[in-house]
Amino acid sequence: MAFDKDLKNYYIQQISYIREQNLYKQEKQIQSPQFASIDVEYPKGVNKDGIINICSNNYLGLSNHPEVIKAAKDTLDSRGYGMSSVRFICGTQDIHVDLENKMSLFLGMDDTILYSSAFDANLGIFEALLDEDCAIFTDSLNHASIIDGTRLCKAKKIRYANNDMDDLQLKLEEEKDFRIKLIVTDGVFSMDGIVAHVDKICELAKMYKALVMVDDSHATGFIGKTGRGTHELHNVMGEVDIISTTFGKALGGASGGCISGRQEIIEILRQKSRPYLFSNSISPVVVGGVLKVMSMIMESTERRDKLEINSEFWKKGLREAGFILTNTGSPIVPVMLFNAKLAQEFSTDLYKEGVYAIGFFYPVVPKGKARIRTQISAAHEKEHLEKALDAFIRVGKKYDILGRTREEILDRFPISTSL
Numbered sequence: 001m002a003f004d005k006d007l008k009n010y011y012i013q014q015i016s017y018i019r020e021q022n023l024y025k026q027e028k029q030i031q032s033p034q035f036a037s038i039d040v041e042y043p044k045g046v047n048k049d050g051i052i053n054i055c056s057n058n059y060l061g062l063s064n065h066p067e068v069i070k071a072a073k074d075t076l077d078s079r080g081y082g083m084s085s086v087r088f089i090c091g092t093q094d095i096h097v098d099l100e101n102k103m104s105l106f107l108g109m110d111d112t113i114l115y116s117s118a119f120d121a122n123l124g125i126f127e128a129l130l131d132e133d134c135a136i137f138t139d140s141l142n143h144a145s146i147i148d149g150t151r152l153c154k155a156k157k158i159r160y161a162n163n164d165m166d167d168l169q170l171k172l173e174e175e176k177d178f179r180i181k182l183i184v185t186d187g188v189f190s191m192d193g194i195v196a197h198v199d200k201i202c203e204l205a206k207m208y209k210a211l212v213m214v215d216d217s218h219a220t221g222f223i224g225k226t227g228r229g230t231h232e233l234h235n236v237m238g239e240v241d242i243i244s245t246t247f248g249k250a251l252g253g254a255s256g257g258c259i260s261g262r263q264e265i266i267e268i269l270r271q272k273s274r275p276y277l278f279s280n281s282i283s284p285v286v287v288g289g290v291l292k293v294m295s296m297i298m299e300s301t302e303r304r305d306k307l308e309i310n311s312e313f314w315k316k317g318l319r320e321a322g323f324i325l326t327n328t329g330s331p332i333v334p335v336m337l338f339n340a341k342l343a344q345e346f347s348t349d350l351y352k353e354g355v356y357a358i359g360f361f362y363p364v365v366p367k368g369k370a371r372i373r374t375q376i377s378a379a380h381e382k383e384h385l386e387k388a389l390d391a392f393i394r395v396g397k398k399y400d401i402l403g404r405t406r407e408e409i410l411d412r413f414p415i416s417t418s419l
């Protein structure tokens with residue numbers, strides 16, 4: 001048998017190493033729908049109800065909205081549960097096409113193609129569009145799915161420093177002779193909450209005749225005046241060639257994703273993109289839910305506006321209390337703790353205080369940049385945020401990190417003993 005004692009020990013050692021480095025990720029079980037406050041069983045056998053959830057991607061608070069649930073149920077009744085097919089065989093219903101059209105309208109793009117997830121969308125695009133005589137200019141903090149997608153493609157990969165337009169220009173100048181050049185960036189960098197310079201990227205793309213692709217998974221539905229995304233925020237609607245995004249965050253949070261873009265690009269993807277051709281259609285029940293979400297957010301910006309107010313309140317409160325935040329321009333608000341063990345203990349203490357917020361550390365973020373990533377939602381009321389802020393301050397005082405610089409925190413919690 002291949003899985004013998006030695007191989008078993010090999011994996012056990014890897015798991016032990018992860019634990020020793022304080023990098024082990026422990027999952028807590030939620031026993032309620034996703035919302036501003038949740039019921040959690042953790043540790044096993046101990047139920048804690050009404051914990052304030054400050055780390056979900058439920059930006060617009062629609063994951064458990066009655067109208068979305070009703071639309072999903074109605075679609076379950078009218079279109080059934082599963083498609084048991086990929087799109088081109090017998091997996092395309094009218095509602096799949098309706099959703100593609102609605103996404104194109106919302107994002108201001110020619111056409112849209114659905115995928116089972118944004119991860120799949122990013123896996124499936126580069127190889128379908130580019131060959132070995134092409135080049136991809138990719139931001140160093142791009143999401144794992146972009147990194148993996150570019151690995152599947154023969155084009156030359158050129159990494160530029162995070163959001164550094166001088167570096168991008170330098171690299172475009174050095175590598176200007178490739179047949180097709182594609183610049184790809186996250187619209188909002190998911191670990192830091194920083195918004196990409198999509199306007200400047202578009203300018204450089206014009207200068208160097210490059211295509212622009214933005215992954216707006218952490219932007220679609222709420223960034224920009226009407227929530228279209230980072231291209232709306234930066235006034236470059238019509239200039240971005242390709243947008244990938246997810247339905248798994250602000251847009252109801254179930255699952256699925258899409259790519260919107262130039263008509264010919266989407267047509268090629270329908271013919272060649274492997275996760276589209278060789279993976280099942282999105283379930284009708286999810287399509288029905290997302291269609292409802294899109295109608296709601298196209299009718300009113302109320303939720304997106306509330307999210308902005310909530311986010312500003314939260315950032316101000318944390319900054320005034322003396323926490324170190326990133327230069328975030330989104331509802332992603334990372335509280336920097338630098339040390340992985342400190343991030344984990346901080347998260348455990350917050351949980352005891354009734355606040356659910358997870359420590360992020362290597363390999364999810366670089367070594368020495370551990371943090372608690374908080375995320376604000378339109379589902380939060382002021383009382384949730386005030387209570388959570390009080391808890392952060394109490395725990396911050398316990399570790400004596402309020403008003404401290406990065407160096408001071410690292411002096412007390414050196415990363416030599418823990419990442």
Ligand SMILES: Cc1ncc(COP(=O)(O)O)c(C=O)c1O
Binds near residue numbers: 119143186217218248
């Ligand atoms: C920037 C970015 N792109 C893509 C994804 C993948 O989204 P999905 O959950 O739809 O696969 C994520 C999710 O974490 C993300 O943050």
